Amino acid sequence: MPLAEAVAVGQELPSLSKELSQRRIDVFSGVRPRSIHTDEEWARQKGFRTTLAQGMMSTAYVSELMTRLLGAGFLKGGTLSMAFIKPVYAGDRLTVHGVVKETRPEGVGTRVVVEVWCQNQHGEKTAVGTASGLTA
């Protein structure tokens, strides 16, 4: 079945689960002193309980969700807009969610618009937004 026909408004995408270890944060952000991402003492001085993951890690997770759905149509022609609404700390576990909210013709294909969000292990939303991409 063509992808455009397989995607329906209201469809919930398979969620992703991500463990945010300090090691992964270190590789993502690069280790340096006086960084709220990799220097725990500095993060505490700045008012956080420990180091934080960059918000950009959540955009990467949503990109994975969308690439699994649309493949090349997200890598070329995709969009992503997110707001980071709650800190994500080292040691947190995020689940990444998406629900199709619109499909519309664009060029020779269809643009699929997905409401996306990340949620921590306490059930709190940490990032919310919208992503879209094209079916072939």
Added chain:
Amino acid sequence: MTEFPKLTYEALTVGEEFVSDTHLVTPEDIEAYAFAVDDHHPWFSEPSPFGGPVAHPTLMANQALSLRHSKYIVHAGLHAKMEFNFLEPVRPGMRVRSRGRVIDKYERRGRQYMVTEYVTEDETGAPLVRGQFTQMLIPEGTRHAAR
């Protein structure tokens, strides 16, 4: 010789521009990023619909996000919003750089923000990713009260 003043809300000017250094995208960059975000899509190391391997779409986003570090010493900050338009995949072997321009700054609920529009382009100047981001400034001598 470049001088690096401290970034303050007052020093920041709407309309000022930033440019990064050029970065050669290597297979190791792509592999490290795949580890960091725990996403090992086969297109990152094997042929993709675009020919050879491609990078994770957000691989170069930190280059854009760090643009202000090319002119300022940044005490601390938080990323508030991010927008991407993925125009062409980033591929290993490309030499990419990002350009940015401050399009707004504002204060809300006692916090200071800057908004930057950016483009990441290849060595020919062809755009790969466009977008904009909003960053909160955490002034020196202050603490951020996480909400």
